Amino acid sequence: MTLEKEESLLGDPIINSQSIDACGKDLWQEISKPGNLIDFHPFCKENPVEVWPGSGSKDKVHYYNGLVLERDFTTWIEGTGYDLTASSEDGLQFMVSWRITYKDDYYSTLTLTIRQVLEQGSERKMEQFGRLLDKYLKQVLQGLEYYMRTGKRVTRNQFGAHRLFSPPVAEK
Numbered sequence: 001m002t003l004e005k006e007e008s009l010l011g012d013p014i015i016n017s018q019s020i021d022a023c024g025k026d027l028w029q030e031i032s033k034p035g036n037l038i039d040f041h042p043f044c045k046e047n048p049v050e051v052w053p054g055s056g057s058k059d060k061v062h063y064y065n066g067l068v069l070e071r072d073f074t075t076w077i078e079g080t081g082y083d084l085t086a087s088s089e090d091g092l093q094f095m096v097s098w099r100i101t102y103k104d105d106y107y108s109t110l111t112l113t114i115r116q117v118l119e120q121g122s123e124r125k126m127e128q129f130g131r132l133l134d135k136y137l138k139q140v141l142q143g144l145e146y147y148m149r150t151g152k153r154v155t156r157n158q159f160g161a162h163r164l165f166s167p168p169v170a171e172k
């Protein structure tokens with residue numbers, strides 16, 4: 001696939017950043033740890049690892065709604081971040097980038113960028129999906145900031161439910 005063709009099949013990037021109460025080195029230690037999503041991702045039920053670390057890493061994200069995404073890490077920049085593709089068995093596919101910006105000894109910023117790989121004619125659907133992905137990125141980043149600040153794992157839907165990944169839990 002040529003770059004021009006590949007670019008035309010990607011939805012617009014959705015980008016979110018969060019200041020984190022941790023130095024970049026500590027943040028990198030967390031996001032580069034195998035199975036790390038279980039600590040801070042509010043919609044992740046399980047995060048089994050197949051291969052780790054570095055380019056070629058593979059893991060899976062099991063969401064509370066039953067969706068499973070397989071993540072394949074294509075780029076690994078030690079201390080800074082990584083790029084990956086996330087895909088489901090039914091053809092849903094995303095390109096995701098995680099990047100740390102070092103600020104000082106006490107805080108850093110993490111930026112997440114996500115682009116959906118589109119099928120021909122699905123651009124309109126992506127517009128609606130984009131708002132949901134923006135909310136998703138914000139909630140994942142809130143979870144990471146919370147975990148880095150407190151050392152406590154996030155709970156399911158701690159920052160609100162998400163209709164695509166983790167519906168509300170029925171009250172007992």
